[in-house]
Amino acid sequence: MSFRGDDSGSEDGRSELRKPFLHTGSWYKMGMGSRQGSLMEKLGSSGSVIRDSSISVVVCTLIVALGPIQFGFTGGYSSPTQEDIIRDLDLKLSEFSIFGSLSNVGAMVGAIASGQMAEYIGRKGSLMIASIPNIIGWLAISFAKDSSFLYMGRLLEGFGVGVISYTVPVYIAEIAPQNMRGGLGAVNQLSITLGIMLAYLLGMFVSWRVLAVIGILPCTILIPGLFFIPESPRWLAKMGMMDDFEASLQVLRGFSTDITVELNEIKRAVTSSSHRRAAIRFQELRQRRYKLPLMIGIGLLMLQQLSGINGILFYAGSIFKAAGINSSNIVTCGLGAIQVIATGITTWLLDKAGRRIFLIISSSGMTASLVLVSVSFFFKGYVPENSELHSVLSVLALVGLLAYVISFSLGMGAIPWIIMSEILPVNIKGLAGGVATLTNWLTAWIITMTAALLMNWSTGGTFAVYAIVAALSLLFVILWVPETKGRTLEEIQWSFR
Known part of the structure; x- marks a missing residue:
């Protein structure tokens, strides 16, 4: 085999x-046909x-970052539009839940195709192709008269997002100088958080159909932008x-x-x-130069989702209500803004401090904050609702949730994608990167689909489970994840031999 x-x-x-x-x-x-003439000509x-190195790379990064903005906008779209879509199209809650989860299904299909697409037609070609189903998907949602168009649009968006989620971090890692790669790589996650925040914010002021039309803009700008990089x-x-x-x-x-x-x-x-041989035998993947980077890349992307981030963000409004917070929409928008600020800090400092220290700080903070939320919800069940202690526990739960989102955004949000794009060996990058991306999206789908069931079982117990995963993430980082700051991609890959 x-x-x-x-x-x-x-x-x-x-x-x-x-x-x-x-x-x-x-x-x-x-001229495309000729290989003659001097390079300078x-x-x-x-x-x-653009003549300046740093400006040129930054401009290229900002152009491809339109893809992750689309990614985040897709993820954030369902939260502010839920009530209006259900009312206007006469949907059941279960039908809307299917609509929300179909982006993950489409992304899994996109993830399967992403590695080979990026290897065969290039990083730019993959982003161009991924933009087209995104645009068609938003148009289908905008003109939807029933659930079928909603579902088709969501699946198409998900496919594009699945390709984008692999291709953008790989492209940024491959064009960036070693002293800028961490910060520029974090722009991917920063753009995702910007997309989420824009969806939350604009969803408070425009209808769901207009919001879908706005969703077309990132990829509409991305396509011509790719012609200039x-x-x-x-x-x-x-x-x-x-x-x-x-x-x-x-x-x-x-x-x-x-x-x-x-x-x-x-x-x-x-x-x-x-x-090396073109066909990589299954036994060869057990060699250290393949096995270790594969384990690290896939492990980080899986742990990123198993800590519950998608479930918490998707059901943020209902979680805040359960904690006793009435203005859930405003708090949810604030949550999006906090994600952007925390990820911006990571983008600024990542090349100075390094990847490992941010991952350790992030997973430690996530563990502590999830324990705080879990304990708060456990005790709330035994305290009268009108008591002062109940109000204190509600505040502690809110503080814990905000601390969790900040901690996640400081490291586990951005860095697993950066590490994946840095450490995978060049001759298995398409295959391994596609598998890692698929694993991430499959885990995200599982977490999103099970979060509501777990919350109904026990809110405190759900956060306790997520806290255990966050603690395992900390252990995984300490034992296995190498520091890649200041090293070329070639040096990183040679270090696994």
Whole structure:
């Protein structure tokens, strides 16, 4: 039995098929068919290319970050629109619950396809394709007259989000310099939280149909934006397109930057990978260079969801009501704003402090805050509702929930995606990345579907279960997760051999 890796098959016969997705930047005006001429002549053909390295990479990151904004908007859409959609379309609560969960189902399908799509047609090509079902999905929801259009739209959105959730962090990791990779990688999660907050906020002022139309905007802007940024240089090198690889890297690092060292390091890694067999046997995945990064990447993305974040955010309004908080909509919007601020702090400090310390702080804070929420709900069941102690316990539950969201946003929200994109070996990245993303979405779906049942069983018990998972996450980080700050992707992957 064997798994197809990233180096499968001959590239000569397929390179022409990829070109429509590769040469879509204004800096590629030198002509697609010719490999002749100096590199500087090719690079100089575009007047729109930004010369400064950091500005160029930041602009590329901000353009692809429109995808995660779409991701977050999709996740946040169902919360403020629930009552209006149920009333206008005469739905049952169970039908709306299906609508809410179908984005996870679509994302699982997208996750299965994402790794191979990103390897075959490139990172930019995958994002272009993912944008189309997102746009069609929002239009279907906006014009829905019954549940069938709602379901179709939600599934299409989910598929696009599944592809985006894998492709964006990989693209950012592959274009970013090693000293900026952590902060730029965290922009992915920051954009997701911005999308969630926008959905919560705008949902308070516009109808659900108008909100669906607004949901079209991120991907509508993303598609033309992709024409003005380069493809991932590491992907181009892996596909044997060396002239395009050098041009892309030079654009990203700036014309005045000497890229010789980085160029040679990437070439050496690609050459080493190309000497391996295209088919990765199942037994070979047990080797340390594959097994350990696979375990870390999949483990972090699974633990991220098992700590209950999707269930808590999806049912935030009802949880706040159970805690005795009446203004649940306003508090939910505040929760979204807190996510953005905490994730922004991570984005700012991640390349200074490192990944491990943020993961340790995050999982420790999550454990402590979930224990506080669990204890508060346990004691509330034994205290009269009109007593002062009951009010104190309600406040403690609210504080614990806010502390949990802050702790999650400081590390476990953004960093698992960054780690996954950094540590997976190049020759199994498409396969392993797709599996890791699928695992994340499958776990998210399970948590979302079981959260309400668990809350009905015991609210305190539910948070106790999540607290145990958060404690296991802390142990996992301490024992297994390496520090990747300040190291090139090639250095990280060589360290597992």
